[in-house]
Amino acid sequence: MKVLKYIFFIVISLSFAQHDDLFITPKNWPKPVYNFTNNALTKSKVELGRVLFYDPILSKDNTISCASCHSPFSAFTHIDHALSHGIHDSIGARNSPALINLAWQKTFMWDGAINNLDMQALAPITHKAEMANDIKSLVQKLNTIKLYKHLFKDAFGDSIATGEKTLKAISQFLLTLISSNAKYDRVMKKQEIFTSQEINGYRLFQKHCNTCHKEPLFTTNDFANNGLSIDTLLNDYGRFIITKNPSDSLKFKIPTLRNIEFTFPYMHDGRFKKLSQVMTHYTSQIQSSKTLASELKQKITLTSNEKVDIIAFLITLSDREFVFDKRFADPYIKYN
Secondary structure (H helix, E strand, O other), X not given: OOOHHHHHOOHHHHHHOOOOOOOOOOOOOOXXXXXXXHOOOOHHHHHHHHXXXXXXXXXXXXXXXXXXHOEHHHOOEOOOOOOOEOHHHOEOOOOOOOOOOHHHOOOEOOOOOEOOHHHHOHHHHHOOOXXXXXXXXXXHHHOOOHHHHHHHHHHHOOOOOOHHHHHHHHHHHHHOOOOOXXXXXXXXXXXOOOOHHHHHHHHHHHHHOOOOOOOOOOOOOOEEEOOOOOOOOOOOOEOHHHHOOHHHOOEEEOOOOOOOOOOOOEXXXXXXXXXXXXXXXXXXXXXXXXXXXXXXXXXXXXXXXXXXXXXXXHHOOOOHHHHOOHHHOOOOOOOO
16 A cells, blocks of 8 residues: 555645535536435545545555546546556456546446446446456455545544445545536636637537537437447447347447547547547448437538538537646645
8 A cells, every 4th residue: 555645644635625515516507417315425525535536456456546547637538548458457348438527427337337326436346357356355455544444434434444435435526527617618608709610610510419419518428329330359239238129239328528639549449549530430431220320320521621620619628627626636646
C-alpha cells in the first residue's frame, strides 16, 4: 500500500471542502434517474469513493485501479489502446466507456449488463481480464488498512468495510462526475457564441446526429446498431449477449458525445482513432443488417467541409473544467 495514503488522509477532503453541494442538476437538464434515496450523497462517502477509485488494491494483485482504464484527463476513459487492459497484461473485449453524467443512466456497460450504478463496479472488479478479484477478498484487504478504517468510520459511522459500503462509496464518487460546462453549454446560456463553422456544424448535427445523440446529454442512453462491420476476432454481438433477443443483435449502448475530443479511440471496440474516421464510417461504411438503426438506412451525404464543420461543433462539447477538476483527481497527487 502507498505510504502517501497516510500522509494525505487529512488532505484528501480539502478538494471538496468548498463544494457543499455535491450534486446539482444543470439547468434545463432532465431529472436524474438514479435513486438517491437508497444512497444519499455525503462528502465523506464521496471522498471514500474517490480514494477507492484510484487505489489498485481493488485488483487481485494490487496493480489495476478504476483509474487505470478511466483517467480523468481523458474524461474518465483510456486513450492508449483500443481495448481495456487488466492484471497480468490481460486484454479485455471492449473499449472503456467514458464515465460522465452517470446519474442520468439506467443501464451501464456497452451491452447494458448492469442496471444499477451501485453494482457497476463489481463487474470490473470480478472480471478475469480486468481486476480478477472478488468482493470478499477485497473487503478483507480493506479491513487491514488503517486509512480505510478511518475513511469508512467517517463515511458510515463504522470502521468495518463491507462489500455494500465499498460499492456504494464508489458509486457516490461516480455520481459527482457531472460534465456540463463546455462551450456548447455556455452558448446555450448566451455567455458565448459559436463561430460560423460551429453554427453550420451544429445545424448539420441536428439534422443527422441528434436523434441518437440527443441534447443536452448528447445520448439517449438507448441501444442501437450503428452499422459497424463485426470484428471477426471479438465476435461481439452487443446487447444480444445479454437479452438473447435477435432484435438486439449488434446493438450497443449509444455513448455520450460530451468530451468526445478526449475520449478516443471510438466505438465499442475502439476501432477508430480519429473523428474523421467516424465521419467516414457514417457516410460511406454503414453495413446493412436486420437490426440497423432506421436513421442510418438512408445514406448520409456530407461534403468534406461539412464533415469538418460537424467535428468543429463536436469540439464545443469539450469541458476542460471537468477534465482538470481537482475534486475528481487522484487524491495521492500533490497540487500547488
